[in-house]
Amino acid sequence: MLLKLVLLYLFLGLCQSRQEVVGGDFPSQGVIYPLKGSTNNLYKGEVYSDLHLQENHQLQVQRFLREPPDQTAKIGEQVTLPCRVENKKGKLQWTRDDFGLGQGRDLTGFDRYEMTGSDQEGDYTLNIFPVQLEDNAVFQCQVGAARGIAPIRSRYATLTVTVPPEPPVILNGEVLKVTEDRLITVECVSKAGKPAAEITWLDSDNIPIHLDVETIVEVLEDGKRQNTISLLRRKARRSDNIRNLTCEAQNSAESIPSRATIQIHVEYAPHVTLQYQPHKLQDGETVTFKCSADANPSDVTYKWYLNNQILDGKTSKTLTLSPLNRTLHAAILKCAARNKIGRSEETHTLEVMYGPSWVVEPTDQAGQEREQVQLICLADSNPNPRYSWFKDGDFDNIISSSSNLTVYLNLQAQGRYTCRVSVKGFSGLERSAQVLIKGKYLRNFLSPNFSSKSD
Known part of the structure; x- marks a missing residue:
């Protein structure tokens, strides 16, 4: 009699255990937690007796034929995360960052998500279109427990969403005016890229500039996108006048970089050269000197000196000496040119043939x-x-x-x-x-x- 009571007690416990397994559905949305210390991915509330384990061993085990791989996609593109299951018995759902997306194929509440394939084929592929920044997460395909069958989970698939950065902007404007030999800082910003945009500076000949460039990266509040700031520091040279500097920004979400350009206007003191005709000076002949001044601004005044004595009334860019004689041989002629930036001069020692x-x-x-x-x-x-x-x-x-x-x-x-x-x-x-x-x-x-x- 006692033996019968023990067997009846075990039978009632077995029925209760099976009822819990059959009723072990996923929540419609939320995180699914495994039992602490579990090594077989059993969900909370799923309890197996020794008898169940014996039966489960005899039944066919549900398993993944294909699991989702890591992927990278540009925002707005389509992503396909494959999931194929053999001998599926439990209920299936996808999770994003361990948050359940629902068990039906329609995935209510997630308009951009669709579970394709068919139950007959065991295909539960997840399509996402268009990909948005919030999809930058880890995804997992999960199959719940069934009568005598343990639940299974796929590998975590990391979906990396890239975002093209905003076109670069040079904060100095379209034109930068500077005086020769002054140190300038040109600042270029490309915002909200994921990953952060890489900025390259180019000169007027489209040759990359690597020296004296500083790059700063700032993370936005969403923790995913980043701003890139590039500072180009250089000394303004006369040869830079009316030449361009180009800021080029690009990340892995773009095949062609975006550009911003600034034109440099360099103001500088006159750079003087002396020319004369004829080139051979001879006693008794006439010679004309021309003082050529490269200056910015080009409003230039001129003065002429002979042996450091100013030649009164000589203020044009040309000077005529007539007639030449032997007393002018080895004399030093000087032209001085000035604009608002500064003054420069050029001298020439006369060689008169006689x-x-x-x-x-x-x-x-x-x-x-x-x-x-x-x-x-x-x-x-x-x-x-x-x-x-x-x-x-x-x-x-x-x-x-x-x-x-x-x-x-x-x-x-x-x-x-x-x-x-x-x-x-x-x-x-x-x-x-x-x-x-x-x-x-x-x-x-x-x-x-x-x-x-x-x-």
Whole structure:
């Protein structure tokens, strides 16, 4: 009798346990928690006796044929998360961040979600269209317990939603005015990208700029999107004037980057160059100098200086000197140009070509036999003159090519010496002088311009 009572008690407990398994449905929405310490993914409230475990072992087990993989999608695109189940017995639902989406295929309350496929095929694929930022989450396909069959859960599938950043904006405006050699900071912002936009700076030749660039990333309140701020610091140069700087922003959600451009206007003091015509300056001719000033702003005033003395009334960009003469050779001409930014100047040393003129002419010389006398022949010209010495009218035989001629006195050395001065492009000079031995030979060779000390 006692044995019958024990068996009856076990039978009633078994019926109660099976009733709990059959009634173990998912909540319409919410988180499903496994039992603490559970190793077989049983849901709360699902209790199995040893007898159930024996029966479950004998029944066919429900399992996944296909589980959802991790995916990345751009906002607005369509995503398909596959889920195929073999021998499905329990009720199936999808979860997003462990929040149940409902057990029916219509997924009421989630208009962008649809469970496709058929029960016959065991296909419970989840389609999401269009993808929104809130879909950036982890998804899981879950199948609940049935009579004698344990519940199962797929792997977590991470859906990463990318968002194109807003087009970049350069906060300095469309035009930046700056003075040469000043340090400038150009700021470009691209907002609300996921992931954060990568910003690249390009010069006017579309060459990337890598130096002196600082990047700052700010996370928005939603914790998902980010603003990117890029600061370009550089010294303004004259060559940057009327040239562009381009900010290019892009993240993985875009195939083509967006751009913003700013034009740099650099103001700078005049940079002066001197030009003149003709290029070869010659005595007696006229020359015109032109002072070219590259300046911004271009409102420039001019002043001219000769050997640091201002030339009164000369305030245009051209200067004419006429006629040129030898006194202007090696003179320093200077043009000074000024605008509101500053002043600069350029100098030129004049090189005037002119013919020879006497500095020292050769004169008659006399001395004792075996002494030496010196004949000096010196002229000024540009280019430098060439000297040629001849004796006794023999102009086919040059005896010296220096300006000074030293003669050692003997009977053969006496005679008439001629110095010729020549400069290419100009008329030459020529002077002669007598060289004599004092004493008995002197009176035979005296020339009208001869002078010497008495014996």
